[in-house]
Amino acid sequence: MTPLIREHALVEQLVSHLPRCAGQRNGLFESDAELVQVNEGTSLALAVTTDAIVEEIESGLYADPFLIGWMTVMANMSDLAAVGAEPLGLLIAETLPHDMLPSDRRALQEGIRDAALVVGTGVLGGDTNVGSHLHMTGTAIGIVRGGNAMSRVGCRVGDLVYATGPLGIGNAFAAATFMHTPGDPPRFRPRARIREGLFLRTFATSCMDTSDGLFATLDQLGRLNGIGFHLDQDWEGKIAPEARELALRAGLPPWMLLCGPHGEFELLFTVPSDVEQKMIESAASERLPLWHLGTVTEEPGVTLPRGGHFTPVALAAVQNREVRAASEVSSFLDFLRDIGECAQRSTER
Amino acid sequence: MTPLIREHALVEQLVSHLPRCAGQRNGLFESDAELVQVNEGTSLALAVTTDAIVEEIESGLYADPFLIGWMTVMANMSDLAAVGAEPLGLLIAETLPHDMLPSDRRALQEGIRDAALVVGTGVLGGDTNVGSHLHMTGTAIGIVRGGNAMSRVGCRVGDLVYATGPLGIGNAFAAATFMHTPGDPPRFRPRARIREGLFLRTFATSCMDTSDGLFATLDQLGRLNGIGFHLDQDWEGKIAPEARELALRAGLPPWMLLCGPHGEFELLFTVPSDVEQKMIESAASERLPLWHLGTVTEEPGVTLPRGGHFTPVALAAVQNREVRAASEVSSFLDFLRDIGECAQRSTER
Numbered sequence: 226m227t228p229l230i231r232e233h234a235l236v237e238q239l240v241s242h243l244p245r246c247a248g249q250r251n252g253l254f255e256s257d258a259e260l261v262q263v264n265e266g267t268s269l270a271l272a273v274t275t276d277a278i279v280e281e282i283e284s285g286l287y288a289d290p291f292l293i294g295w296m297t298v299m300a301n302m303s304d305l306a307a308v309g310a311e312p313l314g315l316l317i318a319e320t321l322p323h324d325m326l327p328s329d330r331r332a333l334q335e336g337i338r339d340a341a342l343v344v345g346t347g348v349l350g351g352d353t354n355v356g357s358h359l360h361m362t363g364t365a366i367g368i369v370r371g372g373n374a375m376s377r378v379g380c381r382v383g384d385l386v387y388a389t390g391p392l393g394i395g396n397a398f399a400a401a402t403f404m405h406t407p408g409d410p411p412r413f414r415p416r417a418r419i420r421e422g423l424f425l426r427t428f429a430t431s432c433m434d435t436s437d438g439l440f441a442t443l444d445q446l447g448r449l450n451g452i453g454f455h456l457d458q459d460w461e462g463k464i465a466p467e468a469r470e471l472a473l474r475a476g477l478p479p480w481m482l483l484c485g486p487h488g489e490f491e492l493l494f495t496v497p498s499d500v501e502q503k504m505i506e507s508a509a510s511e512r513l514p515l516w517h518l519g520t521v522t523e524e525p526g527v528t529l530p531r532g533g534h535f536t537p538v539a540l541a542a543v544q545n546r547e548v549r550a551a552s553e554v555s556s557f558l559d560f561l562r563d564i565g566e567c568a569q570r571s572t573e574r
Numbered sequence: 575m576t577p578l579i580r581e582h583a584l585v586e587q588l589v590s591h592l593p594r595c596a597g598q599r600n601g602l603f604e605s606d607a608e609l610v611q612v613n614e615g616t617s618l619a620l621a622v623t624t625d626a627i628v629e630e631i632e633s634g635l636y637a638d639p640f641l642i643g644w645m646t647v648m649a650n651m652s653d654l655a656a657v658g659a660e661p662l663g664l665l666i667a668e669t670l671p672h673d674m675l676p677s678d679r680r681a682l683q684e685g686i687r688d689a690a691l692v693v694g695t696g697v698l699g700g701d702t703n704v705g706s707h708l709h710m711t712g713t714a715i716g717i718v719r720g721g722n723a724m725s726r727v728g729c730r731v732g733d734l735v736y737a738t739g740p741l742g743i744g745n746a747f748a749a750a751t752f753m754h755t756p757g758d759p760p761r762f763r764p765r766a767r768i769r770e771g772l773f774l775r776t777f778a779t780s781c782m783d784t785s786d787g788l789f790a791t792l793d794q795l796g797r798l799n800g801i802g803f804h805l806d807q808d809w810e811g812k813i814a815p816e817a818r819e820l821a822l823r824a825g826l827p828p829w830m831l832l833c834g835p836h837g838e839f840e841l842l843f844t845v846p847s848d849v850e851q852k853m854i855e856s857a858a859s860e861r862l863p864l865w866h867l868g869t870v871t872e873e874p875g876v877t878l879p880r881g882g883h884f885t886p887v888a889l890a891a892v893q894n895r896e897v898r899a900a901s902e903v904s905s906f907l908d909f910l911r912d913i914g915e916c917a918q919r920s921t922e923r
Contacts, residue, residue: 236702239668239679243687246663246696259699261662263618263717271620275665275713279703313610314595316624318711319588330588338592347595350608352711353585354628362667362701362711364624368612 255449256376257307257434260369268372272310276300277362286402286487290329293361294336295414300436301365302344302417303490307434309375309426310367312419314349315341320360321353333361344419373426380431380450380495384521389421389492390514392439393468396485406475411467415490421513425494428504432494439483442493443527444537455528456519463516465489495521603798605725606656606783609718617721621659625649626711635751635836639678642710643685644763649785650714651693651766652839656783658724658775659716661768663698664690669709670702682710693768722775729780729799729844733870738770738841739863741788742817745834755824760816764839770862774843777853781843788832791842792876793886804877805868812865814838844870 233254240253248262250270258274278297281287287296298315305312317337321330341347349366394411401410418434425432431450435442443454457463464472464479472479496504508515522528527535582603589602597611599619607623627646630636636645647664654661666686670679690696698715743760750759767783774781780799784791792803806812813821813828821828845853857864871877876884 232702239683239702240697240700242683244690244696246698248662249696249698259663259665261698261715263612263662269612271662271715273663273665273698273713273715275624275667275699275711276701277667277669277703277709277711279669279705279709283705313597313612313620314608314622316608316622316713318624318626320626320628320709334588334591341593347593347598348589349595349598349610349622350624351589352625353581353588354626356628356632358707358709360626360628360669360707360709362624362626364622364665364713366610366620366622366715 250374251376254445255378256374257304257432258310258365258367260308260374260376268370270369270372270374272305272308272367272369272374273364274301274304275362275364276304277360279360282359282361286399288402290332291336291339292413293359294333294338295340296336297361297363298337298340298344299415299417299490301363302340302346302419303415303434303436305365305367306418306422307375307432307492308367308369309373309422309432310369311423312344312346313366313368314347316349316364316366317351318362318364319351319353320356320358322357322359323355325359344417369426371426375422375426375429375432375494377431377433377446377449380446380452380521381497382452382521382523384430384495384497385501386443386454386456386493386495386518386520388435388439388463388494388516388518389418390489391463391465391468391516392435392489392491393464393472393479393482395435395487395489396438396482397465397468397471399485399487400475400477400482401471404475406471408471408474411465411471417490418492421492424508424511424513425492427507428496428500429494430497432492435488435491435493438486438488439493440527440535441486442488444535446493446495447525447527447537450521451525453522453525453527454519455522456530457517458530460518460529463518493518599723600725603794604727605723606653606781607659607714607716609657609723609725617719619718619721619723621654621657621716621718621723622713623650623653624711624713625653626709628709631708631710635748637751639681640685640688641762642708643682643687644689645685646710646712647686647689647693648764648766648839650712651689651695651768652764652783652785654714654716655767655771656724656781656841657716657718658722658771658781659718660772661693661695662715662717663696665698665713665715666700667711667713668700668702669705669707671706671708672704674708693766718775720775724771724775724778724781724843726780726782726795726798729795729801729870730846731801731870731872733779733844733846734850735792735803735805735842735844735867735869737784737788737812737843737865737867738767739838740812740814740817740865741784741838741840742813742821742828742831744784744836744838745787745831746814746817746820748834748836749824749826749831750820753824755820757820757823760814760820766839767841770841773857773860773862774841776856777845777849778843779846781841784837784840784842787835787837788842789876789884790835791837793884795842795844796874796876796886799870800874802871802874802876803868804871805879806866807879809867809878812867842867
C-alpha cells in the first residue's frame with residue numbers, strides 16, 4: 226500500500242461523486258493539466274488547468290502584488306508546459322479588496338501582463354470582483370497538436386531523470402521571506418517552460434512541473450508509476466547558485482532547498498536511455514539547457530548517493546503534517562526540520 | 575456620450591494594458607463567454623469563461639453550500655449558453671475554510687455535481703486550497719461548432735426581444751433572504767439554458783444571459799448596440815408567479831424584481847421580425863418555451879408602456895451607487911428604492 230497523501234485524499238473525496246467528462250483523456254493526478262479530446266477522430270486535444278494563489282498570499286510568501294499577478298499566470302502556464310501544450314490564452318478571476326491601493330492594483334496587473342508577455346500569450350477575459358480579501362484564480366487554455374501530450378504516467382525503470390533548469394530557488398525565496406535571512410532575498414520570477422514542454426513531447430516518457438519542490442514531484446511520479454529514483458552523485462550541484470548562497474547565509478544545508486514545498490516551476494521529466502543522446506543534441510541546437518538528475522529505479526522512494534533514502538512513507542509523513550503545512554512561517558521551518566530528520570533516519574538505516 | 579458604468583470602467587482600466595490573444599474573436603464586454611478560434615481555416619471555436627462567486631457569499635445571499643456549488647457551475651454554464659456553445663467541461667477552483675463542516679463540504683460538492691448533471695456536463699479538474707474564507711471560482715469550456723457563436727452585438731432597430739423563461743426569481747430570492755419576508759422563500763435553482771442557446775444560434779441577432787437582472791441586461795445590450803428597448807404592454811406578466819407572490823407578501827411592486835441586480839440566468843435575445851414565425855414553430859416542435867418581451871428601438875434606454883422610460887443615465891446612476899452595490903442587505907434595499915425613484919422621475923417627465 227502506498228501511503229496516502231492527506232491533500233490527495235481530500236481531493237479524491239471531493240471529486241469522487243462528480244460526473245466526469247466524456248472527452249477527458251487523463252485520470253485524477255495523472256497530468257499537470259487536464260487533457261480533453263475536442264473532436265472524435267482528430268488529433269487535436271485541449272489542455273486546460275486552473276490554479277488559485279491562496280496559501281502563498283495568506284502566509285505572506287507572496288506579498289508583492291506584481292509577484293502575485295506574475296504567479297497567477299505562471300502557475301497555470303507551467304501546467305500547460307508540463308503536458309507540452311501551446312497556450313491559447315488565459316482567464317483571470319480576481320477578487321480585489323475594497324481598500325486596495327491603486328498602485329498595488331496597478332502592480333498586480335503589471336505582473337499579469339509581464340508574465341503573459343514572457344510566455345507569449347494573452348488574456349482572453351476574466352471576472353473582476355470586489356471583496357474582503359485579495360484572491361486570484363487563473364485558468365490556462367492550450368492546445369496539443371498531433372495529440373501526443375505528455376503526462377505524469379509512463380516512465381520506466383532505467384529511464385533517465387532530467388530537469389529544465391537548476392532547482393531550489395522557490396524554497397530559498399520562502400526561507401529568505403520567512404526567516405529574514407541577512408542580505409538581499411533571491412529574486413523569484415519563475416518562467417513557465419512552454420518552449421521546453423513543446424520540445425520534450427518527442428522525447429519524454431513522463432513530465433511534471435516542480436511547483437511543489439523536487440522531492441514532492443519525484444514522490445508523486447514515483448507513486449503514479451510504481452517506481453523510485455536514484456539521484457546522481459553530484460545532485461546537490463543542481464541547486465541554483467543564488468539558492469545555495471541563501472542556504473549558506475541562513476545556515477541551512479543546501480539540499481533542504483530541494484525538499485521544501487515551494488518549487489521553482491521547472492519541468493522534471495524522464496527519457497529512455499536510448500533516446501537520451503538524440504535529445505541532448507536537439508536541445509543543444511535549440512539552445513535549451515538540460516540538467517541530468519538521476520535514474521528511474523525499481524525500488525520506491527528517492528535514493529541519495531552515499532546510502533541516503535527517502536521512503537514514500539517518510540515523504541508522506543512530512544507532506545501530511547497539515548493540509549496547510551508550509552503555508553505559515555512556523556510550519557515551513559518545521560517542514561524543513563522534519564524532512565531533514567526523515568532523511569537522517571533514512572540515511573542511518 | 576453613453577454614461578460610464580463604474581464597474582465597467584474598473585474592468586477597462588484593469589485590462590487596458592494586458593496583451594490580447596491572436597485567436598480571440600470578441601471584444602471586451604461583447605459576449606458572455608470569450609470566443610477563440612482554435613485553428614485558422616476551421617470553423618471550430620472555443621468558448622471559455624470564468625466566474626467567481628464572491629459578493630453572493632460575502633453578503634450571505636448564498637448561505638447554503640449546495641446553492642454555492644450549484645451556482646459555481648450554473649453561472650459559468652449560463653455564459654456558455656449565451657454564446658450557443660456546447661459544454662466540454664468545467665474546472666473548479668475551491669478554497670475551503672479550515673473549519674468547514676464535513677456536511678457543508680459534502681453539500682457544496684453535491685451542488686456542483688447536481689448542477690453539472692442537469693446541464694449534461696462534467697468536471698475536468700480543479701484546484702483545492704484551504705484558506706481563511708470560502709471562495710469558489712468556476713471555469714467553463716465549450717465549443718461552438720460551425721462557427722456561428724452568438725454575441726451581445728448585432729441586434730437592430732425593429733428586432734423583437736425574447737427571453738427563455740419568466741423573470742424576477744433572482745431578485746425575489748434576494749428580497750426574501752435580505753428582508754426576511756413571511757412565508758417560504760422562493761426556490762432559487764437557476765438552470766443554464768444550454769439547449770436553448772444551441773437552438774437560438776440559428777435565429778438570434780444578439781444574446782446575453784440575465785445574470786444581472788433584466789434591466790441591467792437590456793442596458794448593456796443597449797449600450798453595445800446603440801439602441802434601446804420598448805417593453806410590451808403586459809411586461810409585468812413575464813414575472814415568474816413565485817416571484818410575484820413574494821413581491822406581494824413583501825409589499826414590493828412586482829416590476830422591482832426586474833430591476834434589481836440579482837438575475838435568473840435566462841437568456842435574453844433578439845430576433846429579426848422576419849424569422850420570428852419560423853423560430854416560434856421550431857421552438858414549439860422542440861418544446862422550448864419563448865417569452866416575448868418587447869422591441870428594439872432607436873431611442874436609447876428602456877421605454878415602458880404608459881409613458882415610463884429608463885434612460886441610460888438613470889440606469890448608470892443606479893448601477894454606479896457602489897461597485898459592491900446590492901451585495902449587502904441595505905444596499906439591495908437602497909438599490910430597489912433608487913431604481914424605483916428613477917422610474918418614477920422618468921415616468922413624470
